[in-house]
Amino acid sequence: MLDPTLLQTAWFAIIAFFFAGYFVLEGFDFGVQMNVAASWRRGSGAxxxxxxxxxxxxxxxxxWVITGGALLFAAFPEWYATLFSGFYLALLLLLLVLIVRVCAFKWRDKVDSERWRTSWDVVHVIGGFAPALLWGVAFGNIVAGVAIDQNHWVTTSLLGLLNPFALLGGVVFVLLFWLHGTVYLTLKLEGPLREDMHRRAAVLVWPTIVAGAAFLLWFQLAHSRSGLTWIPLLLAALALVAVVPLTRMRREGLTFGATATAIIAAAVTLFGGLFPYVLPATNDPANSLTVVNASSTPHTLTLMLVALAVLLPIVLAYTIWTYRVFRHRIGEDSGPASGSPLMERARGAYRRAFEQS
Structure with a gap:
């Protein structure tokens, strides 16, 4: 049960890749929404x-998380089913927050009313902090393990999921995403707001280093199943420490690269320390889910791998193009950045698509 095939190992790595990508990209989205709360006194315009x-x-x-969840369901259906048997309420709450978050993005500016915009800004704040906290608690329990019966049902109670290690994971996810989003804003804003973000990043990095070090060291010493995960753990620590001088030097691009590296290295540490398990059983190791007993058939995994090899480059190319188009800084009164006529038409069409109700 602890001797996975190359195909099963590859799919475990693919799942880790998608969640790491999600945490890097959606992580700064959550951090930006957290900064709505931190910049509240500047008014609805800011x-x-x-x-x-x-x-x-x-x-x-x-x-990325939709794709990652779909791939998890197809490649490791037993893992997916067991997670929902014990994490159902937490995942349902996460889903509801993400749905309402979509409404906040789409509806905030549909009514010219200060009260209306302020109400949706509150939703944005919740939509930043709550998912980060829930993801941290969930992954803390996944890597540390939960009680599982012989039918692969999670028997740990909801209160049992709120253990100190998992709660620390929630705090770390919040701080790390908040820092990541703040650094992202130093790249995207100009004027006084940009200066605010520089000062905020310089403050946020310290509790992030302390909490992140405590969480990853606790995981490595108590729950990791591989000594090799010391390597990404140290890389995550170095990346976070590097944020301190890079912020002072105002090297915004390198600082963002450092926070992204810290998130990726932390994800590698957690997934690497979990392998070859996907959900350890704390009550009886025989009930644990592994890459072997939770995976689909080799035929299914092979077909999925072929499809992914075709579609993933397209998704990556589109993602890179999107960030290329919207790379300019903005201020409270700024408009679209200038560019070639073709780029301007593409940018305008893309914006109009997102402005549709």
Whole structure:
């Protein structure tokens, strides 16, 4: 049960890749929404400017978790089913928050009313903090393990999921995404808001380093199943420490690369330390789910791999193109950045598509 095939191992790595990509891309979306709360006193105009930085890309970033969840269901159906048997309420709450979050993006500017915009800004704040916290708690329980019966049903109670290790994971996800989103805003904003984000990033990095170090060291010493995960753990630590001098030097691109590296390295640490398990059983190791007993048939995994090899380059190319088109900085009164006529037409058509109700 602990000797996976190359195909099963490859699909475990693919699932890890999609979730790491989701945390990097959607992570700064969550962080931007958290900064709506931190910039509340600047008024709805400033809050709207902050949200504009992710207006064209947030829903594309969200596709990564949809794809990752679909691949998880197809490649490891037993893992998917067992997760929902114990995490149903938490995942349902996460889904509801993400749905209402979509409404906040689409409806905030549909009515010219300060109260209306302020109400949706509250939803944006919740839509930033709540998913980050829930993802952290969920992954904390996944990598540490839960009680599972012989039918592969999770028997840990909801209160049992709120254990110290998982709650620390929730705090780390919140801080790391908040820092990541703040650094992203230093790349996208100009003027006083940009200066605010520089000061905020310089403050946020310290609790992120402390909480992140505590969480990953706890995981490595108590729950990791591989000594090799010390390597990505140290890389994550170095990347976060590098944020301190890079922020002071105002090297915004390198700082964003450092926070993205920290997120990827942390994801590699968690998934690498979990392998070859996908959901350990804390009550009886025999009930644990592994890459072997939770996977689909080799025929299914092979067909999916062929389809992914065709479609993934298209998705990556489209994602890169989107960020290329919307790479310019914005201010409270700024308009679209200038460019070639072809790029301007593409940018205009893309914006109009996202402005449709």
């Amino acid at each position: 809050r709207g400017t902050i949200l504009k930085t992710i207006g064209p890309v947030w829903d594309g970033n969200q596709v």
